Structures are given as structure tokens and as C-alpha cells.
Amino acid sequence: MASTSHAGRPSKLFRNLNAKIASIPMVLTALVIFLGGTIWTVVYSFTNSKLLPRLKFVGFDQYDRLWDAPRWVMSIQNLAIYGILSLIFSLVIGFVLAALMDQKIRFENAFRTIFLYPFALSFIVTGLVWQWILNPDFGVQSIVRSLGWETFTFNPLYNSDIVIYGILIAGLWQGTGLVMCLLLAGLRGIDEDIWKAARVDGIPMWKTYLFIIIPMMRPVFITTLVIITSGIVRLYDLVVAQTSGGPGIASEVPAKYVYDYMFQAQNLGQGFAASTMMLLTVAIVIIPWAYLEFGGKKRG
Numbered sequence: 001m002a003s004t005s006h007a008g009r010p011s012k013l014f015r016n017l018n019a020k021i022a023s024i025p026m027v028l029t030a031l032v033i034f035l036g037g038t039i040w041t042v043v044y045s046f047t048n049s050k051l052l053p054r055l056k057f058v059g060f061d062q063y064d065r066l067w068d069a070p071r072w073v074m075s076i077q078n079l080a081i082y083g084i085l086s087l088i089f090s091l092v093i094g095f096v097l098a099a100l101m102d103q104k105i106r107f108e109n110a111f112r113t114i115f116l117y118p119f120a121l122s123f124i125v126t127g128l129v130w131q132w133i134l135n136p137d138f139g140v141q142s143i144v145r146s147l148g149w150e151t152f153t154f155n156p157l158y159n160s161d162i163v164i165y166g167i168l169i170a171g172l173w174q175g176t177g178l179v180m181c182l183l184l185a186g187l188r189g190i191d192e193d194i195w196k197a198a199r200v201d202g203i204p205m206w207k208t209y210l211f212i213i214i215p216m217m218r219p220v221f222i223t224t225l226v227i228i229t230s231g232i233v234r235l236y237d238l239v240v241a242q243t244s245g246g247p248g249i250a251s252e253v254p255a256k257y258v259y260d261y262m263f264q265a266q267n268l269g270q271g272f273a274a275s276t277m278m279l280l281t282v283a284i285v286i287i288p289w290a291y292l293e294f295g296g297k298k299r300g
Helices: 002-008 017-022 024-044 061-068 070-101 108-120 123-133 140-146 163-188 192-200 205-216 218-233 237-242 254-263 268-295
Strands: none
Touching (some): 061 070, 061 268, 070 254, 123 163, 163 218, 192 205, 218 268, 254 268
């Protein structure tokens, strides 16, 4: 009987065959477009391609020019500032809003919709809206001055020293609602008995969140971090809509640098080198995390 049942059982290769067949287009897309495109970009980053790609290798010349360019260095600095602050404020503000919403407040659905609504807008629309809001002639500065504070100054998009913070404001306004919803879903997944036990033991609310709830929400935080990080690396639309990289090069970001050199300056080699550096930066962050998360743990 055992041998008969074993013989009738399909091999591992043919188990869930429908699901495997359905995943073939996605696998081919990942291999051909993503992996193939990545290899193609890296190879041509070592060439002197201009308007059209050509296999005339120049070694690391494109990378030397890249890191000697003040515009590229400025774009990296801006991305670092935006990225660090965006991660911190998105998680902190999003978690605080989620914790407040988790208190079963009245009109919760309405508030949740209001907070999430900005995420439904395109980044171009968000950038244009905040460009108007931060415009000193008819935005926040003009409104406050009309109320009597004649010396009030708030024009971050026109100040090269703080322009990246003006872009950060728009980014937080758009993305924090999504972070709130993700963390709220994680909070709603916490067993009510844990809250009751913490209250019985007399543990303060902030300690319950810090030492019990947040560690239990680790998978949710990881997912949220991946989503936030992907948005940071892809930062382009907000900059184009708000400042177009100005004043001067004060608000340049890597994605805009790549686009400008590949499609406007007609210097594919330089654009490929910049995009390869962006890929390398992501890999430096992702590979160690993936190893620690999935490969570094021994299953018992």
C-alpha cells in the first residue's frame, strides 16, 4: 500500500504545475529584462558611448569623470540627507498616527482616508502643489506676512542651503499615510491578550510599545522599510516638479543625473556609470540584510 501511494504521488517538479506555468512570464521578465538589462548597463558603463551605445572600452574613465563631477557629488549628498530623514520621519510619524488610530477613535475611516489620500496622487501633482504652497509670493510666506508678521521668511525652494528639506516636506506629506496604514495593519494583528497582560502587570504604555509591540511587528517594519527605501532611490518626479534640480544644482538627485546624461546630454556612458553606482549602493544595503534575514539563520 505504501509503495502504491508513493508511486501515485507526483514528483516535486510537477507539483503545483499550474502555479509554476503561470509564473513563467514573470520569471522570464526578471531574467531577460531586469538581469539582462542590468548586465548590459554595467558592461556599457565601461565604454565611451555617446548618442548610441558602442563597445569601445575606456576602463574606469566614466567613473573617474563621475566622481569628479560636482553635480554628481551634490546629488549623492542630497539623496543621503533626504533618505535618512525620510526613513526616520516616515516611520516615527507613521507609527504615531497608527498608534493613535488604533485607539478605536471616532470617524476612524474618514481620518484614514484623509491621511492616505495624498498617496493616490502622482508625484508630479504633489510636487506642483507644494511648489505653489512654498512659493514666497502667494504661499505660506505670503499668507503669514498678510497676517501681520512682515519679517516672516519661509522659502525653502529658493534657498540652496535648505532646498532639499522643502522637497522632503512634500515627500513626507505624500508617503506618511501609506506607512501609517501598513503599521496600523500590523498593530491590528497584535493579540488583544498581550495588551491585557501588559495592563495587568502595570507596564506603562510607552514601554509596551517599545519593548513588546514593536519587536513583534518586525516583519511589518521590514516591509515598510523596503517600500520607503525604494521610493527614496527612485526620487525624481518631486525634484523635477518642484525645482528642476535648482537653484543651480542644489537639489540634484542621482535619478535626475542619470536621466539628463542619457537622454539630454547624449552621453550614454556617463549615464550608465551613474546608474551602475546607484545599483551598487542598493546592493551594498540589500545583500547583507538578505543574508542576515534568510541565509544567516540555521534552522533547527
